[in-house]
Amino acid sequence: xxxxxxxxxxxxxxxxxxxxxxxxxxxxxxxxxxxxxxxxxxxxxxxxxxxxxxxxxxxxxxxxxxxxxxxxxxxxxxxxxxxxxxxxxxxxxxxxxxxxxxxxxxxxxxxxxxxxxxxxxxxxxxxxxxxxxxxxxxxxxxxxxxxxxxxxxxxxxxxxxxxxxx
Numbered sequence: 001x002x003x004x005x006x007x008x009x010x011x012x013x014x015x016x017x018x019x020x021x022x023x024x025x026x027x028x029x030x031x032x033x034x035x036x037x038x039x040x041x042x043x044x045x046x047x048x049x050x051x052x053x054x055x056x057x058x059x060x061x062x063x064x065x066x067x068x069x070x071x072x073x074x075x076x077x078x079x080x081x082x083x084x085x086x087x088x089x090x091x092x093x094x095x096x097x098x099x100x101x102x103x104x105x106x107x108x109x110x111x112x113x114x115x116x117x118x119x120x121x122x123x124x125x126x127x128x129x130x131x132x133x134x135x136x137x138x139x140x141x142x143x144x145x146x147x148x149x150x151x152x153x154x155x156x157x158x159x160x161x162x163x164x165x166x
Contacts, residue, residue: 030060049076056083069093081125105152130161
């Protein structure tokens with residue numbers, strides 16, 4: 001039985017929104033994504049993780065989440081938060097789990113590792129989700145560049161209302 005499925009919706013591994021928009025030829029279209037998830041459910045999959053680039057760049061992604069969030073699946077979305085609006089959040093069921101990456105407590109440090117503007121986008125998305133009652137998960141990578149900033153990063157996240165830091 002397949003219990004977990006990770007769906008790569010965008011093949012871009014960098015953190016640039018503009019470059020992700022230019023690289024759509026290898027992404028799953030809406031029909032392909034639906035067919036893949038339906039097939040996985042048919043063989044017993046109950047957990048789905050969506051990742052990309054940024055899944056919310058796909059026009060159909062909010063409706064995909066709404067559709068499958070109502071079918072008893074556990075959904076995880078890896079996002080940078082840049083595309084999360086109050087309207088999208090209001091349409092998504094409370095059982096959807098969001099995963100963010102943050103590698104520093106300041107734009108200067110985080111953006112040097114994740115790309116320009118990522119700190120602001122991530123913090124904005126986190127704040128919107130926490131204010132809407134979600135419990136987002138934030139993961140960080142410890143490196144020489146941010147080792148001395150791990151405690152300030154954790155404190156920032158705790159003060160924002162994040163309860164799970166990995």
